[in-house]
Amino acid sequence: MAVKFGKQLQVVETPIPGMIVLELPVHGDARGWFKENWQREKMTALGLEDFGPVQNNISFNDAVGTTRGIHAEPWDKWVSVATGRIFGAWVDLREGQSFGTVFTIELDPSRAIFVPRGVGNSYQTLEPDTAYTYLVNDHWSPDATYSFLNLADETAAIDWPIPLVEVEISEKDKHHPRLAAVIPIAPRKTLVLGANGQLGLALRAALGDAAHIEYATRTDLDLADARLGTARRWRDYGTIINAGAYTSVDLAEAPDGRREAWVANAEGPARLARIATENGITLVHVSSDYVFDGTADRPYREEDALAPLGVYGQTKAAGDVAVATAPRHYILRTSWVIGEGKNFVRTMATLAERGIDPKVVDDQTGRLTFTDDIARAIVHLLASEAPFGVYNVTGSGEPATWADIARAVFSTIGHDPTRITGVSTAEYFAAATAPVSPRPANSMLSLDRILATGFTPSEQFAALRDYLS
Known part of the structure; x- marks a missing residue:
């Protein structure tokens, strides 16, 4: 699928409080394309919090259907795609009225999403050789509090493009709890x-x-x-x-x-x-x-x-x-x-x-x-x-x-x-x-x-x- 060129930088609200999608301008021609994946001045001007990223991670996936589990960490994330395309699924695992709220959307290089602390994050690749990137504002720590949700949870009822029975899932992700048994992420x-x-x-x-x-x-x-x-x-x-x-x-x-x-x-x-x-x-x-x-x-x-x-x-x-x-x-x-x-x-x-x-x-x-x-x-x-x-x-x-x-x-x-x-x-x-x-x-x-x-x-x-x- 070709990268979508010509978008205007804009914010799209989601049903999960604090989580927003950003449509990103991508400039390209026959040689390839260029984008500003994170531009502090422009994005904070649109209302995005200056969340202070300290680490940049990349997950490369060579096969279509690679599916990563729903993990909620005690830090914020800026998620985007460098190459390829994903189906992303997010479930609010924070304490409060929005607990269990689900949001899904496809991401390609022309779209990014800000994921607040405590929102469960997962994805499924839709193209081969997909590079999934994320900026985070804390370093991983064994002392931090994490929460997880089973990809097949019936309450969240995520409509995965490729059925879970047809994709490879890690043993840990297969055994994560259903929503009723999830330990919510407490507020800071x-x-x-x-x-x-x-x-x-x-x-x-x-x-x-x-x-x-x-x-x-x-x-x-x-x-x-x-x-x-x-x-x-x-x-x-x-x-x-x-x-x-x-x-x-x-x-x-x-x-x-x-x-x-x-x-x-x-x-x-x-x-x-x-x-x-x-x-x-x-x-x-x-x-x-x-x-x-x-x-x-x-x-x-x-x-x-x-x-x-x-x-x-x-x-x-x-x-x-x-x-x-x-x-x-x-x-x-x-x-x-x-x-x-x-x-x-x-x-x-x-x-x-x-x-x-x-x-x-x-x-x-x-x-x-x-x-x-x-x-x-x-x-x-x-x-x-x-x-x-x-x-x-x-x-x-x-x-x-x-x-x-x-x-x-x-x-x-x-x-x-x-x-x-x-x-x-x-x-x-x-x-x-x-x-x-x-x-x-x-x-x-x-x-x-x-x-x-x-x-x-x-x-x-x-x-x-x-x-x-």
Whole structure:
């Protein structure tokens, strides 16, 4: 059969999610033909994922009817034909609603197909001397998880052009299970770091205990370990959520704290960014309003220049820059975070109950951010496949000072808010004997970008009332 010349490069959807056929332009004359089998710029422009191939394999088949079994591997494949023609059959063997979906099509040099991770792949040659080629984005490993389906499975009911009884099939392929007995390929894993921190606990509540969700503490996985790159089979992971950080802003001004802050907030994220880049992982990282100097007369936007005042802010800014080098990244900038454990709101509530009338800073302006809102925003960005980049995530509503927040706490739990005395930051820290980190006076962050994705942050004072109740 002659190669089909003159096609336009175009995408054809299939019933299997994520799997697409590409019609390829082939240019030829009496001497032969030429095609661009994989052209990253053109194909990603059509919506194909830049799946990062690392290996190119060729299977040569000299006889018509050569039939290869239905194998599903934990990597993506770009399948095409260099010479000859095949009948290709694909069966979705991934966990989920599309499990068992079948798609078949003939491939010649003018047609290719992108096969997502976990979709079973097989073919039958229709011409002699057929060269079947495939690019893959991982190296074969005995530690990887594979799945297989019998070529003759009655549920898939593949209509092979040449009956299976007339072709040679390997012994292994003959004994693969029917669909009812197939072990589905699980989704790529999600790893949550800092799992016992206040955001980590909120993420546990939001993500649950599905088999593909892993939670790790610093004891389980130390970002300072130079061997981090080999600590896991990272190709099995699709998402890393870095919920851990060094957050003692004043201790970061001291020598020991400075070192710890740089390791946790800058060096660790840089290592994660390298791992994410090398393995096609989406990296989610949580940042802070402290990356800005707080001198703006408006809420800070995501693209505003970084200008941290103290060591903590400097380490967070460095972490942001490092994480942004990963092609697939979400950086969530927050302010005034409240979750489980010791925090400003709990402290104010305790003082109110003990009859103490505190002095609270009234020249810093921002909005509270509750950890369940941050967790909800992370889930939203991942599920909606929002454009990668930086997003501000705080509570919504009018700006407030720390003194305003303290008064709201007192009022909500039935105490007189006038017991709060507002003071300046300079007055508050006037008697401090240890180093104090400079605070941004304006911690307001613009929410326009996260709102445009369809996410609705909680109103800060409504969330405060819910938290205290």
